Amino acid sequence: MARIDLDLAHAYRSDPKADSDYALLPLKMSFSDGGAYALLGPSGCGKTTMLNIISGLLTPSQGSVKFDGQDVTRQTPQQRNIAQVFQFPVIYDTMTVAQNLAFPLRNRGVPAARIRERVARIADMLELTGQLDQRAAGLSADAKQKISLGRGLVREDVSAVLFDEPLTVIDPHLKWQLRRKLKEIHRELKLTLIYVTHDQVEALTFADEVVVMSRGRAVQVGTAEALFQRPEHTFVGHFIGSPGMNFMPADSRRGHLHLGGVDLTTPQSLPEGELKVGIRPEHLKLVDEGDPGAVPATVLAEQDIGTCILLTAQAQGATLKARLPNGTAQPAVGETVWLRVIDLNTCFYQDEKLVA
Numbered sequence: 001m002a003r004i005d006l007d008l009a010h011a012y013r014s015d016p017k018a019d020s021d022y023a024l025l026p027l028k029m030s031f032s033d034g035g036a037y038a039l040l041g042p043s044g045c046g047k048t049t050m051l052n053i054i055s056g057l058l059t060p061s062q063g064s065v066k067f068d069g070q071d072v073t074r075q076t077p078q079q080r081n082i083a084q085v086f087q088f089p090v091i092y093d094t095m096t097v098a099q100n101l102a103f104p105l106r107n108r109g110v111p112a113a114r115i116r117e118r119v120a121r122i123a124d125m126l127e128l129t130g131q132l133d134q135r136a137a138g139l140s141a142d143a144k145q146k147i148s149l150g151r152g153l154v155r156e157d158v159s160a161v162l163f164d165e166p167l168t169v170i171d172p173h174l175k176w177q178l179r180r181k182l183k184e185i186h187r188e189l190k191l192t193l194i195y196v197t198h199d200q201v202e203a204l205t206f207a208d209e210v211v212v213m214s215r216g217r218a219v220q221v222g223t224a225e226a227l228f229q230r231p232e233h234t235f236v237g238h239f240i241g242s243p244g245m246n247f248m249p250a251d252s253r254r255g256h257l258h259l260g261g262v263d264l265t266t267p268q269s270l271p272e273g274e275l276k277v278g279i280r281p282e283h284l285k286l287v288d289e290g291d292p293g294a295v296p297a298t299v300l301a302e303q304d305i306g307t308c309i310l311l312t313a314q315a316q317g318a319t320l321k322a323r324l325p326n327g328t329a330q331p332a333v334g335e336t337v338w339l340r341v342i343d344l345n346t347c348f349y350q351d352e353k354l355v356a
């Protein structure tokens with residue numbers, strides 16, 4: 001296993017000039033030895049480009065990739081000792097499950113007894129033990145992808161295991177189980193795992209640290225909690241959470257926060273000037289009229305989504321979403337309510353970056 005350091009940029013076109021010419025803008029980041037990471041972001045943000053640069057399938061147009069301090073920028077995936085799991089199963093149909101799992105070990109001359117041990121362990125973790133002697137050809141798409149995962153995880157000597165949206169073909173119920181399984185496997189095997197996905201639930205359940213990407217930038221690297229509580233960029237606030245963070249334009253002058261027509265006091269000390277106030281739907285509270293951190297809002301809709309009531313309201317030109325606990329007295333559509341937007345959970349942004 002290895003610590004991985006990136007200090008690079010990548011453009012698929014030669015002679016890039018504008019930011020939009022880059023698939024990855026200049027970035028510096030590190031993946032620690034034995035960590036579980038997810039690269040998360042919308043389509044086209046550069047996740048696969050970053051993964052392919054780490055694996056060695058792609059050479060960055062600028063800069064370097066280091067494994068344990070050694071420059072591997074020009075090395076192939078084999079030389080870097082990387083295992084990869086792709087979206088679709090990569091297995092040998094004519095082999096049995098056991099032979100498929102053993103293949104990467106046999107290829108490297110691992111002794112037979114150790115191969116048996118390791119295959120049994122991986123099969124047990126992925127609940128494939130009962131199918132070890134079956135030919136892969138007859139198995140379902142789910143089982144085949146589990147074999148692919150197993151082949152990625154079976155070697156002990158890899159620098160890292162890279163996953164590119166590995167659960168795409170998996171049935172939703174099994175997907176949920178496998179996400180948790182991968183987390184357990186990481187705890188047990190302590191491999192460096194890097195996992196590409198555009199699904200935040202997948203990223204947040206699997207990874208110790210999530211790299212949130214937007215348009216060729218890694219905008220924040222953090223734990224699920226940090227991304228939820230303190231998004232460092234409005235993009236992260238908006239992208240993480242369901243629904244995402246609410247934002248309202250505001251103006252900070254001489255210790256006061258003007259939010260539309262309302263003047264509010266904040267527990268945080270704020271820089272002067274135009275700001276965006278960010279508050280999660282989970283933190284937005286219905287309060288009494290005149291509450292010092294609240295704004296009046298007109299109820300637009302209410303939806304019982306089982307775990308809570310999702311309230312949509314309009315306040316000072318912004319649409320706000322609040323997750324209210326079940327059992328909360330529901331205001332009528334069109335009614336004016338007071339929503340507390342300022343409390344210790346509130347985040348403040350200037351030029352889209354967190355400032356308080």
Ligand SMILES: Nc1ncnc2c1ncn2[C@@H]1O[C@H](COP(=O)(O)OP(=O)(O)OP(=O)(O)O)[C@@H](O)[C@H]1O
Nearest residue numbers: 012013023041042043044045046047048049050198
């Ligand atoms: N081989 C290529 N040649 C030219 N441009 C490419 C190539 N591969 C990717 N791109 C461009 O680079 C940018 C980043 O693409 P990339 O595939 O890394 O994003 P992604 O986040 O993995 O997206 P997705 O989730 O859709 O796979 C996109 O604008 C894409 O169009």
